[in-house]
Amino acid sequence: MDFFDVVDTRRSVRKYNSTPVPKEVLVKSLEAALLAPNSSNMQPWEFFCVTNADKKAELAAAxxxxxxxxTAAALVVAVARRDRWRQVQGQVLEAFERNGVTDPQVLSYYKKLVPLVYSHGPLGVFGLVKKLVVTFQGFFKPVPRGPFSNRAVEMTVVKTTALACQNFMNAVSALGYDSCPMEGFDEVRVKKALAIKGQARVVMVISCGKKDPEGIYGPRMRMPKEQFLHFID
Ligand SMILES: Cc1cc2nc3c(=O)[nH]c(=O)nc-3n(C[C@H](O)[C@H](O)[C@H](O)COP(=O)(O)O)c2cc1C
Known part of the structure; x- marks a missing residue:
């Protein structure tokens, strides 16, 4: 499907028929998710693709x-992790070494700036120091106003993971299947069902399947675009 057809026809589906979603469709769509733009290329996401009937029932209850x-044939749980950046930072630096990347600015970005952005020290103390220094600098020049806390880093990784979710849902639509993003869930139970530990946030649970004729609750509704779009020419 043409990109704009995908965007136009994707709808949140609340009821599916019993058609399974082929594994290839799920894999291809998840691979598309991993190609989403992401902050500093730290890829702070994980996706759990659940088709097992018992686990699906447990998740549906959650x-x-x-x-x-x-009614979904598959449930995909998108998780954002603020605690995995060190692993990916190491992988990026290794890849740079393998590929002969020596640009000092690029290396410094990954060696110095990324840790500065992602870590805030015990009890967030380093984050407070960062905030004081940056706020002072901000009187004289444009500065990045955060993240200064683990909570703010969480926002960064959640943002990034949400972009991957959209790639996933668009891919599912392009391949002729349907989906619905859900944030109506009990995060504690979702994490327990999948044994997710550490500093992880469940961003969305995305149901997938083939829509039932009653699966779309009404015509698509968007408010007047003038309300949201601002062109500064
Ligand atoms: C972050 C997020 C959370 C959502 N949570 C739910 C949900 O828990 N249950 C549900 O039925 N739909 C949920 N939706 C779907 C929205 O209701 C839906 O996208 C919106 O009404 C627009 O409809 P459309 O997707 O068909 O264009 C969610 C959507 C997003 C982006």
Missing amino acids: CLSQPSAK
Whole structure:
């Protein structure tokens, strides 16, 4: 499908028929998710693709028994991790070494700036120092106003992971299947069902399947575009 057809036809589906989603469709769509733009290329996401009937039922209950979750052929749980940047930072630096990347600015970005952005020290103390220094500098020049806390880093990784979710859903649509993003879930239970540990946030649970004729609740509704679009020519 043409990109704009995908965007136009993708709808949030709340009821699916019993058609399974082929593994290839899920894999291809998840691979598309991994190609999403992401902050500093730290790829702070994980996706759990659940088709096992028992696990799906457990997750559907954790999704507050929403019909979209209960009738889905697959449930994809998108997780944002602020605790994995060191691993990817190391992999990026190794790849640079292998590929002969020697640009001091690029190396310094990954060796110095990335740790500066992602770590805030015990009890966030380093984040406070960073905030004071940067706020002072900000009187004289443009400065990045954060992140100064683990919470703010969480926002960065959640943003990035949400972009991957959109890639995933667009890919599912392009391949002729349907989806629905859900944030109506019990995060504690979702994490428990998948044994997710560490500083992980469940960003969305995405149901997938083939839509039932009653699966779309109404015509698509968007407010007047003038309300949201601002052109500064
Ligand atoms: C972050 C996020 C969370 C959502 N959570 C739910 C949800 O828990 N249950 C649900 O039925 N739909 C959920 N939706 C779907 C929205 O209701 C839907 O995208 C919106 O009404 C627009 O409809 P459309 O996707 O068909 O264009 C969610 C969408 C997003 C982006």
